[in-house]
Amino acid sequence: MKDTEVLQSLVDALKCLPGVGPKSALRLAYYLLQRNRKGADTLSQSISNALEQLGHCKLCNDFTEQEVCKICSSQKRDVHTICIVEMPSDLLMMEQTHSYKGMYFVLMGRLSPLDGVGPKEIHLDRLIERIKSSEIREIILATNFTAEGNATAQYIKELLKGAEIKMTRIARGLPMGGEIEYIDSGTLAQAVVERKQL
Amino acid sequence: MKDTEVLQSLVDALKCLPGVGPKSALRLAYYLLQRNRKGADTLSQSISNALEQLGHCKLCNDFTEQEVCKICSSQKRDVHTICIVEMPSDLLMMEQTHSYKGMYFVLMGRLSPLDGVGPKEIHLDRLIERIKSSEIREIILATNFTAEGNATAQYIKELLKGAEIKMTRIARGLPMGGEIEYIDSGTLAQAVVERKQL
Ligand SMILES: [Zn+2]
Ligand SMILES: [Zn+2]
Numbered sequence: 157m158k159d160t161e162v163l164q165s166l167v168d169a170l171k172c173l174p175g176v177g178p179k180s181a182l183r184l185a186y187y188l189l190q191r192n193r194k195g196a197d198t199l200s201q202s203i204s205n206a207l208e209q210l211g212h213c214k215l216c217n218d219f220t221e222q223e224v225c226k227i228c229s230s231q232k233r234d235v236h237t238i239c240i241v242e243m244p245s246d247l248l249m250m251e252q253t254h255s256y257k258g259m260y261f262v263l264m265g266r267l268s269p270l271d272g273v274g275p276k277e278i279h280l281d282r283l284i285e286r287i288k289s290s291e292i293r294e295i296i297l298a299t300n301f302t303a304e305g306n307a308t309a310q311y312i313k314e315l316l317k318g319a320e321i322k323m324t325r326i327a328r329g330l331p332m333g334g335e336i337e338y339i340d341s342g343t344l345a346q347a348v349v350e351r352k353q354l
Numbered sequence: 355m356k357d358t359e360v361l362q363s364l365v366d367a368l369k370c371l372p373g374v375g376p377k378s379a380l381r382l383a384y385y386l387l388q389r390n391r392k393g394a395d396t397l398s399q400s401i402s403n404a405l406e407q408l409g410h411c412k413l414c415n416d417f418t419e420q421e422v423c424k425i426c427s428s429q430k431r432d433v434h435t436i437c438i439v440e441m442p443s444d445l446l447m448m449e450q451t452h453s454y455k456g457m458y459f460v461l462m463g464r465l466s467p468l469d470g471v472g473p474k475e476i477h478l479d480r481l482i483e484r485i486k487s488s489e490i491r492e493i494i495l496a497t498n499f500t501a502e503g504n505a506t507a508q509y510i511k512e513l514l515k516g517a518e519i520k521m522t523r524i525a526r527g528l529p530m531g532g533e534i535e536y537i538d539s540g541t542l543a544q545a546v547v548e549r550k551q552l
Contacts, residue, residue, distance in 0.1 A: 162408050162419050168400075169393070172394070174382070186442065200402040206360050206386075207395055
């Protein structure tokens with residue numbers, strides 16, 4: 157008997173959030189409309205701003221509203237080490253360990269031939285170019301310990317075979333099949349410390 | 355070391371959702387940006403649409419994008435019974451019991467003198483007018499079983515003393531201090547069936 161399409165659209169849209177089913181979507185909708193209209197307005201605008209204004213750093217692919225992100229343009233980072241991660245959220249997790257001071261390259265994915273994701277889609281051409289044009293001494297492969305993440309690390313290792321660069325893989329302190337985004341900082345920091353030469 | 359203000363604003367805004375702390379706000383932000391940009395866009399627009407287009411029914415105060423809501427303009431409802439609830443979410447809960455077929459009046463609050471919420475703020479003048487101008491035979495008081503909800507029900511009962519209208523209060527099948535919004539449909543349906551004359 158409840159009618160309003162506008163309200164129903166809001167409920168449906170809230171279901172896009174992970175872990176939000178029909179019932180909690182309904183609660184969230186009423187919460188926003190009844191108790192926190194200001195917060196709802198801010199949320200709507202923040203999402204829209206983020207979608208519009210956040211682009212990718214032209215060097216490392218991390219989210220940024222600048223052309224080059226803060227890390228890539230920092231004077232305080234070790235420019236001779238580059239850490240390769242799958243997604244910006246992985247980069248964030250690395251930063252939160254406070255144990256890594258080098259540069260990054262975000263693949264924005266992982267090799268997945270069945271889904272049509274090849275070397276070009278994860279920007280390996282740009283990665284190679286960047287490595288060639290700078291004095292990289294170590295590449296830390298910090299893709300996930302999933303089948304695809306491992307294959308991606310292996311592929312990059314083969315690709316750079318012959319280059320005089322130390323290649324390491326973060327240590328498997330993480331559980332099998334584990335995704336970096338969901339690991340606690342301590343475990344991840346340990347994995348960086350114990351990284352092994354490939 | 356992470357910079358982007360746009361991203362930080364999104365994280366802060368997501369904290370307005372109930373049960374979302376700093377850590378899950380960060381996860382939600384990356385989820386929306388990395389994995390569900392379309393959903394994020396829809397969410398932003400749905401919130402904004404809801405805030406702009408949803409008004410209150412001029413008869414019952416429920417959320418609606420029309421002047422008069424679907425229930426108030428329905429030909430199939432029992433126009434001789436009116437159920438008084440605090441908030442639109444309470445009305446929704448009543449509807450979900452499928453056990454009530456009368457009309458509603460949403461107070462949009464409850465009496466709370468310390469917060470400056472008096473009879474006028476909960477639209478009791480309009481409620482009285484509506485009751486006078488229609489053939490109401492029963493008023494069901496379905497305010498919450500909190501101190502303020504009970505006081506509000508009591509106040510409305512006193513206000514209408516002398517009118518030839520049956521006044522009932524939904525039965526306390528709900529737990530003490532319970533809020534209607536958080537009760538399961540079955541319990542609430544039972545409470546309607548067992549409503550007592552005041
Ligand atoms: Zn960058
Ligand atoms: Zn109405």
